[in-house]
Amino acid sequence: MQLPREVIVGEGVVERVTEVSRRLGFTESALIITGSKTYEVAGKTVREHLERGGIEASILVVESATLKDVERVEEKIKSLKPQVVFGVGGGTKIDIAKLSSARQGVPFISVPTTASHDGISSPLSSVKGLEKPFSVRAQAPIAIIADTNIIKEAPHRLIASGCGDVIAKFTAVKDWRLAHEERNEYYGEYAASLALMSAKLVMQNAEIIRAGSEEGLRVLLEALISCGVAMSIAGSSRPCSGSEHLFSHTLDIIRPNNALHGEQCGVGTIIMAYLHGANWKRISETLKTLGAPTSANELELTKEDVVKALFMASSVRPERYTILNKLNLSLEECEKVAKATGVV
Numbered sequence: 001m002q003l004p005r006e007v008i009v010g011e012g013v014v015e016r017v018t019e020v021s022r023r024l025g026f027t028e029s030a031l032i033i034t035g036s037k038t039y040e041v042a043g044k045t046v047r048e049h050l051e052r053g054g055i056e057a058s059i060l061v062v063e064s065a066t067l068k069d070v071e072r073v074e075e076k077i078k079s080l081k082p083q084v085v086f087g088v089g090g091g092t093k094i095d096i097a098k099l100s101s102a103r104q105g106v107p108f109i110s111v112p113t114t115a116s117h118d119g120i121s122s123p124l125s126s127v128k129g130l131e132k133p134f135s136v137r138a139q140a141p142i143a144i145i146a147d148t149n150i151i152k153e154a155p156h157r158l159i160a161s162g163c164g165d166v167i168a169k170f171t172a173v174k175d176w177r178l179a180h181e182e183r184n185e186y187y188g189e190y191a192a193s194l195a196l197m198s199a200k201l202v203m204q205n206a207e208i209i210r211a212g213s214e215e216g217l218r219v220l221l222e223a224l225i226s227c228g229v230a231m232s233i234a235g236s237s238r239p240c241s242g243s244e245h246l247f248s249h250t251l252d253i254i255r256p257n258n259a260l261h262g263e264q265c266g267v268g269t270i271i272m273a274y275l276h277g278a279n280w281k282r283i284s285e286t287l288k289t290l291g292a293p294t295s296a297n298e299l300e301l302t303k304e305d306v307v308k309a310l311f312m313a314s315s316v317r318p319e320r321y322t323i324l325n326k327l328n329l330s331l332e333e334c335e336k337v338a339k340a341t342g343v344v
């Protein structure tokens with residue numbers, strides 16, 4: 001189990017990067033991975049604080065999240081030999097920093113500028129160019145510094161997406177339990193409960209999150225961080241990624257760069273909750289309250305895209321047993337389900 005040693009969430013906490021680094025023994029050098037926009041939003045501030053605190057901080061700006069970027073960062077790590085790598089940005093910059101630092105055996109600190117998915121805290125990375133369309137093992141961040149002053153400046157759409165990624169744990173845990181019952185797969189009650197509690201808390205706090213309050217944002221951030229911890233405890237993405245994620249990964253193949261990960265997972269959760277015989281209406285209503293998409297239309301997808309993704313989802317990751325394997329739906333049945341849940 002790899003767990004973060006320091007998690008700091010709150011207003012203005014980015015100022016504490018030096019203090020946290022020093023406490024963890026990184027007193028000399030750091031490499032900051034960021035994007036050109038996120039450099040302005042937070043990367044610059046992180047660098048200034050580290051340098052003021054006597055820690056030499058180099059910046060490497062990356063604009064995409066491909067295997068080539070990971071390799072470029074690895075070269076930089078080899079030549080600079082930093083004590084720690086910071087990932088400052090939304091999902092992609094953090095994924096690049098996490099995977100490249102893991103491959104080079106250097107610790108990693110996560111400084112998210114958005115709350116759009118649980119990659120800010122998970123031990124996994126999603127990078128284009130790998131053989132698989134889903135996340136691969138990297139390392140858990142040794143520290144997470146989530147400054148709500150920075151994150152609340154991001155568009156609400158990103159917050160709504162983060163909520164979708166957390167609500168997805170509702171069906172992910174059901175799929176995990178199903179795999180345990182029917183395939184005798186390892187199931188960890190503690191990790192499952194932690195992921196499920198995060199989903200419940202986000203659902204219960206949907207209105208204050210939608211209102212954009214500091215309190216609501218903290219609930220979401222703590223939920224995302226807990227989901228990352230749940231994956232670290234389980235040793236896999238199982239508690240956080242089930243059939244609803246397979247649906248999202250398939251959409252990424254059919255319609256690349258269309259909607260956000262958490263938006264697709266949220267819609268997937270409505271459908272998979274229906275298939276599990278669970279309260280899918282409540283999922284749909286909560287997503288609406290949060291201002292997150294609940295239909296193909298809102299995801300800017302056609303009916304055919306959704307039906308195809310639903311039909312293909314179980315083949316994207318055959319070893320991950322979910323409700324889709326159990327039911328083995330025909331194309332006609334997929335269309336019926338999408339209609340019944342109001343997704344198309």
Ligand code: ZN
Pocket residue numbers: 117118165240241245261265
């Ligand atoms: Zn996810």
